[in-house]
Amino acid sequence: MSLKFFLITTLFAVPPLLGKTFAQAPGQLTLVYDITIKKNKSGGGIEETYNGGTRTVFISNKRARIRLVSLMRIQSVFFDFNEIQERQIVLVKESGTKKYLYQISTKQWKEINSKYVGSSSKLLNDSLNLGGYKCRKAIISLASGRKITAYYTSSFTAGQQATLIEPLFNCIPGTVLQYEVASGTGSVIFKISEVNLQHIAPDVFVLPQKNIEIRKFTTKEAAADL
């Protein structure tokens, strides 16, 4: 009796405490990526202004935020799935003398990320331990031909909204904890430094509005640039 009780307790109580074995979407998820940029040249260039920065992803129920912090700038993308589609996404530049925000519809956001449409992935056997999670290697191939090396974990997912938040990883069966873009001149790596499943403070998702210029974005402008 006591042995059965112990086994049942271990089976159901311990894993939730660890939070690392079940492939489920946690209600609260914080992913902190360190940005590392390497360039094949001596001396420091403009890349050093982004090198060492962080890209943090906050996901809490129906809200999300991606925040980039670097010496060059601080910028965020807010997602609120409680809102109508026309007002679900807001891009905010939080630093500099000219701060601004763009209110983007879901449709516009998809058009901006159209470069990821048609991407495919090749899952490899290589593995890496990142942030305490065992991760498998995958090569993401974009429609443009560019390749991105990613390491993902199947222990948990980022939720249903992740397809909109991180459209790059739609073809990955898990949560990517490291990804890299390499070229002849250097590489840019986003590597996980912390995974946190604890409650996220509500003010993380509060939109900064003070002294920020509201700019309008049209799809035509997006098409012209893309």
Add this chain to the structure above:
Amino acid sequence: MNDNCNAIWKQLQQHSMQPPEGIFDKVWQHILQQQLHPKNSAEWNNDIPTESEINERSIFSKLQQYSIAPPGLQWSSNGAEKKESPKKRKFFYLDQFGKAAAVLLLAGGIAFFWMTVPRKKKNNPGSQITTTTKVSPTIVPSSPIVIGANDTPLANNQIQLKIDQKNIAKQQDQEKKKAVLPMINNSVAAYENDFLLTLINYEDEELQQFSTKIINKKKIMISQYSYINLSDKMAQMVQDLCSVKPNGKPTKKAKKTKRKFERWKKMDEKYFDRGPQKNPADIIDLSDFIMKK
């Protein structure tokens, strides 16, 4: 009361009565005796005029000419008798010399007060501005400044002020710069939440302090989940930015580094601030920007 007294006086003035017989003779004789000859004098009996020499008309005319000083009585406006107050008369009585002396004393006292009492208002430009132009320069407080606040009252002041406008403008600009980001362990003041702009805009001691902090720590904490790790190459560039000559002025390397940061800032804004279609949080967009520069 006044009318009553006046009426009485008028009646008295108009009143007359016949004196008794021989009264004038008797009165005059009495006066003569008193003035000319004292009592019990030997000449008393010899100089007294006879009854024949004295007649009523001459005696009466002499009486008319005779006068004595009236008693010292003062009549007030309501007819009531008022007693004399010798002390008051003395107190309010000032001759010309006294008046001049009093005026001189008063003038001297005012001059003494004017010269000796310290006039603080002269050395306080704030209050001087308040009294003359009704515009006081707003000294920005040290608390985080609202970005975009219009607080340049000195620009509206038309009157030349005896204050160091350059110092006040510099202080205001310095206070504007210190928009403190929320930190956990460290606090680093950043200009407009922008660290590169801070390195470009801060000067002298502020730049040294800011740079020393970030170089020593090699990490700038924004929040629990957001921070910046300073790379070795970036730390070297920041040191170059802070290098000064023996006279305290920035070196050529410092100026070159500053120009480089300014150029990078413009490049970044040109690439990413045109619209949301280019986002540095996106690895492809960031890679395109970095690798092509």
